[in-house]
Amino acid sequence: MNCPWCKGQIEDKEIQDPSKSHGICFDCAQKLLWRKAQKLNDFVNKFDSPVILIEESGRVAGANSLALEMLGKTSESIFYQNGGDVFECKWAQLPEGCGNTIHCKSCTIRNTVMHTLSTGESCHNVSAYPDLHYLTGTDKVEFIISTILVNDFVVLHIENP
Ligand SMILES: [Zn+2]
The missing domain is CATH 3.30.450.20 (PAS domain)
Known part of the structure; x- marks a missing residue:
């Protein structure tokens, strides 16, 4: 499976809870969190x-x-x-x-x-x-x-x- 944002490969171990990770890779999930917090x-x-x-x-x-x-x-x-x-x-x-x-x-x-x-x-x-x-x-x-x-x-x- 690939991350829809960066197109990078998502390791199975990264997807612990798809509802929380939004189906994106760990790096992109962190970027999303950073932007939410900055708001x-x-x-x-x-x-x-x-x-x-x-x-x-x-x-x-x-x-x-x-x-x-x-x-x-x-x-x-x-x-x-x-x-x-x-x-x-x-x-x-x-x-x-x-x-x-x-x-x-x-x-x-x-x-x-x-x-x-x-x-x-x-x-x-x-x-x-x-x-x-x-x-x-x-x-x-x-x-x-x-x-x-x-x-x-x-x-x-x-x-x-
Ligand atoms: Zn990604």
């Missing part, structure tokens, strides 16, 4: 605190300039990364990776994002204690987060950076 740039930059966009499989698709500043990263470098890798959560550095370690079950950020992804319900002012040793040098930092679903993306809003 929300004006929206996310209206917030006066950091905002991160999460796509339907739970990967980061974009962020506003305040979030990029907080993280010290570019939108290219965070694109399609796991949330834990973007935040440099210490558990995400384990071999199992973000979302798969025993610590991830109690990750409030992950659970809140996944709740909004699966139900469409917004969450407001949830206290989260991510293990952001990279940003803070300490384990216990309280973030107040909110999540809303906009155009298939979860908008993760950090109220108190």
Whole structure:
């Protein structure tokens, strides 16, 4: 089977969920996702605190300039990364990776994002204690987060950076 966009061959292993990949190859699916996320740039930059966009499989698709500043990263470098890798959560550095370690079950950020992804319900002012040793040098930092679903993306809003 060939990708209708770039005419390249699609490997069977790339087509995990045709309804989500739109029948196009992985590279083209990423380009589509990038364009969709870029369309929300004006929206996310209206917030006066950091905002991160999460796509339907739970990967980061974009962020506003305040979030990029907080993280010290570019939108290219965070694109399609796991949330834990973007935040440099210490558990995400384990071999199992973000979302798969025993610590991830109690990750409030992950659970809140996944709740909004699966139900469409917004969450407001949830206290989260991510293990952001990279940003803070300490384990216990309280973030107040909110999540809303906009155009298939979860908008993760950090109220108190
Ligand atoms: Zn393609």
